[in-house]
Amino acid sequence: MATKVIMPKMGYDMEQGKIVRWMKNEGDPVQRGEDIAEIETEKVNIAIQAYGDGVLRKKLAAEGDTVPVGELIGIIGTPDEAIDVAALQAQGPEAGEIAEGAVGAGEGREAVPVTAPAGPQALAVAEGTPAAPGGSEPGRPAEAPPERRLKVTPLAARLAAEKGVDLRQVQGTGPGGRITRDDILQAAERPAAPPPPAAAPAPAPTAGVSVQLSPMRQAIARRMTQSKREAPHFYVTIEIAMGEAMRVRAMLNEVADEASRVSVNDLVLKAVARALQDHHEFNAPLLHDRLEQKAAINL
Template sequence: MPQMGYDMREGTVVRWHKQEGETVDRGEVIADIETDKATVEFEAYTGGVMGRIVAEAGVAVPVGELIAIITEPGESVPELAAPPANPAAGPAPTPAPVAADPEPAAPASPSDGGVRASPIARRLARERDIDLALVAGTGPNGRITERDIENYQAPVDAPSPASAPVATAAVPADTRIDLSRMRQTIARVTSDSKSTAPHFYVTAEIDMGKAMSLRRDVNDASDPENRVSVNDLMVKACALALAGHPKFNSFFRGDHLEVHGAMNIGIAIALESGLILPGVNNCESKSLLQIAAATKDLIARANSGTLRNEEYSSTTFSISNMGMFDVESFTAIIYPPHAAILAVGSVRQQPVVRDGELAVGQTMKATLSTDHRVADGAEAAQFLMEIKRVLQNPVSLLL
């Protein structure tokens, strides 16, 4: 089971795209794996033959545990791998103890044996002791989804007439909202980040007049399906600035910094179930239009649950943009193990002074959250000023 993200502890194979005995090419999608945050396409690390599928669909498996074996053509499957579970063959031998046990499959029961439900819905139902037979499914053909479990309210028995209380002034009742697995993961990661990485913040106001004019000209001359957003401008500007400030494209590793050559910039995407941070990889070699196209594709696949492993697990710097919500400025929590994250507010019409004259301009506030173990205040300010310089002289965004 691959680790598809810093915070991933276990994953569930939703579907195998290859069956035992079929040929596998390096880089080919062989399975869809569900994490706490998203469903990700898993690509084969090597080519060969799918010798054995070990992990059953719908069963949670800890990171690092065996899920399948790919062999060379004609090679026998190693005996160390237990055969896949076969209910008709009776109970399997007790396996040797391992460091962490995978989540057991849900036992068949009269209450849910004939109920159609997704693997994550079944898992949530087990965790919350919900009888699937009582849940109304809203998925295809009445299939119960994760959202159905999240929205389920257990029926409350009405009190008997003899015990009914005398009518009094209505008092709003307290309610309980159980956290989804994604929300629990977000809570854990953000708490770990704030308690481990000493955050500090620097904010700059950026004159976006020229950048917005450039964006308008590019969009007027481009395919309507590939329009450039303000966030695309930010991704390209950060990629250019990171080239001269590589500390901010690194991970803190105790006694050294792991500095990355590739600039894989994560963008915060708000899904109905929570926040994820997949990335556009190799931004240093992409044009502004290529970044715009890649971002739109990334957002579409994040919403449809078809992200690829490298998009979900290889980001090196991140941007969180709340400008579309008319937020002027905010601070963001660093996504570990990143060194920094840039929080972007809305572009607003504001009074500005140019050449001693008052005018109406377009400005935006950006706040850089930095891990103090990686860089100091002066370095963070210089990096942010480089982003500002690029955006205020945006011709470099097209080079």
């Protein structure tokens, strides 16, 4: 008897899901409980599992397709079994199929990538059992390495704040390693390490780029728009230091004619345009389910 693969319902408000990839091809053997496809919802990416044994006879949705909850996306059966796709589609999902939605890794939660090597500690955490440091004494909780506790006199702490000295970089010479006033003064006299070079901004696209949003990003965009439209907002006003900008403005206006004088608004527009040059991903309106990144910066 053929086994249906349907789009499961992974949450109360889930209405559709996207086929990210099929893990099985038509004709591949399938075992009950085996991951056969990965789907994407507005909240998670997760694998769905087979309800029965056999081979994957039909894939009724392609990778990238968005499918309503409960719709038939695949059929599992025996190699020589006659498959009536129309009849299976007409049956609709059986009781429990949509609600349970045979899910694989994560059970509705996003998988977190692990970059550390899978040593005894990692394996023990993955299995939910405590591990001992260095792999000895199983069952004993692992202890985190103690953090260095700074010992500093009040005068030294105040002096460090005044001179911009990072206390974490100072080796105390007082009793018990306490940081003293002299330690701060010596640290302040040492030349500061050169700051790391700033990362070069990503090059702006030479032409407009259309970026397809994932279902999760689409949901975020809808909620943000809804919040802006319906929720009351509180706007924060702050003061910024414009002394240098006003000095440059005065210098430019000394040599400019009346029609070319620079206003404060001009300076703000210049700063915004420069920011969009460095962060061109913000120069993009949202059109339906796509982000349209613009090449030109228009004022």
